Structure formats: C-alpha cells, structure tokens
Amino acid sequence: MNTKNRLITAAIAAIVLIGGVGYYKSALAAGTSSVPGSTNDPIVTKSYVDEKIAEAVGAGGSSSTSAQLEVVTVALGKKLIVEAGGEVIVRAGKAIAYSSDVNGLSDLTDGLDIPPGKAVSNNHLILFPRDGRGIEADPGQKSGLTVLVRGGYKIE
Incomplete structure (x- = not known):
C-alpha cells in the first residue's frame, strides 16, 4: 500500500x-x-501623451462661459447679473444680494442661502443656481464693488 x-x-x-x-x-x-x-x-x-491630453481637453465641448476668474468692477447703482451656474467672490465693497424672484443665492463658504436684499460677505464663494440673480453695491457706501466672476454675466 x-x-x-x-x-x-x-x-x-x-x-x-x-x-x-x-x-x-x-x-x-x-x-x-x-x-x-x-x-x-x-x-x-511624453509628447504623444501630452498631444492626446490636449486633444481630449480641446474636444471637451465649447462654452460661452469662462472657466477662469475674471476681475469685474460694479459701479454704484449698477447690478451684476450672473448666469445660472456662475460663481462670484466679492473682494472689495459691500454687496447686497439681488434676485428677480423670492429665492436667493447660495453661499458655499458658510453653507447658507442669502435671500434678496441681504448682505453678501466678502471673500465668500457665492453660487448662482439660476438666471436672473446677482449682486449690487450697498447704496450706503460711496464706491462700487470689485468682484471675481466665473461664468457668464452682464452689468445692468
């Protein structure tokens, strides 16, 4: 066995x-x-990989909005109206939230909703979820605003 x-x-x-x-x-x-x-x-x-990455980034779709922050000056008495999805950071001056309806702006820094007519804090990232919303300079100050804007906007 x-x-x-x-x-x-x-x-x-x-x-x-x-x-x-x-x-x-x-x-x-x-x-x-x-x-x-x-x-x-x-x-x-490396040059081949860089070329393919550049092609992929270039083919990512075109948009009329800018991906970079743009410095914008808003004169006293004017409104900065930001397109849906746009972002703003108030750098100088006192800003007031503006909205064409009862809904406000999203303060992403504090995680709060800013209703129309209320102050917007400086150096806070503000998101504009829909068209027709913006900011304006506080009428009680002597000068306008200096803001950083990402996305489409117009001054009215």
Missing part, C-alpha cells in the same frame, strides 16, 4: 505541475501579462 500511495501522490503532483504550466502559458498567450514595449503594451513618449 505504501508504494501505491507514493505512486498516486506522484501522479497528482505531475498533473498539478503540468496543469499549472499550461495555465501560465495560456495566460501569456491571451495577453494578460504582456511585456512592456511589445505590441500589446507599447511604450509611448
């Missing part, structure tokens, strides 16, 4: 070894483990 057990153990070990080698070779043939620089895994240059 002892020899029989050794023979069975050796046969099982041989089958496992042959099966493992076969599985490994089939994984290589399927391309799951490719060699860097081969046709399955080519090496590319």
Whole structure:
C-alpha cells in the first residue's frame, strides 16, 4: 500500500505541475501579462501623451462661459447679473444680494442661502443656481464693488 500511495501522490503532483504550466502559458498567450514595449503594451513618449491630453481637453465641448476668474468692477447703482451656474467672490465693497424672484443665492463658504436684499460677505464663494440673480453695491457706501466672476454675466 505504501508504494501505491507514493505512486498516486506522484501522479497528482505531475498533473498539478503540468496543469499549472499550461495555465501560465495560456495566460501569456491571451495577453494578460504582456511585456512592456511589445505590441500589446507599447511604450509611448511624453509628447504623444501630452498631444492626446490636449486633444481630449480641446474636444471637451465649447462654452460661452469662462472657466477662469475674471476681475469685474460694479459701479454704484449698477447690478451684476450672473448666469445660472456662475460663481462670484466679492473682494472689495459691500454687496447686497439681488434676485428677480423670492429665492436667493447660495453661499458655499458658510453653507447658507442669502435671500434678496441681504448682505453678501466678502471673500465668500457665492453660487448662482439660476438666471436672473446677482449682486449690487450697498447704496450706503460711496464706491462700487470689485468682484471675481466665473461664468457668464452682464452689468445692468
């Protein structure tokens, strides 16, 4: 019986070894483990990657709104009306929220809603969720506002 057990153990070990080698070779043939620089895994240059990234960014769609912050001066008595999705940061002056309806502006810095007619804090990021909303200079001050705007806007 002892020899029989050794023979069975050796046969099982041989089958496992042959099966493992076969599985490994089939994984290589399927391309799951490719060699860097081969046709399955080519090496590319930095300039090629930069070019593809620039193409992808350029094809991201065109928009009439700017992705950069723009410095805007709002004269006393004028309103800065920001398009939906626009953002404003009041840098100088005292601003008052304006809205064509009863809803206000979103102060993302404090996480509050600013109703129309209430003060807008300086250096806070303000989101304009819909068209027809904006800010104006507080009539009690002597000069206008200096703000940073991201997105479409008009001064009325």
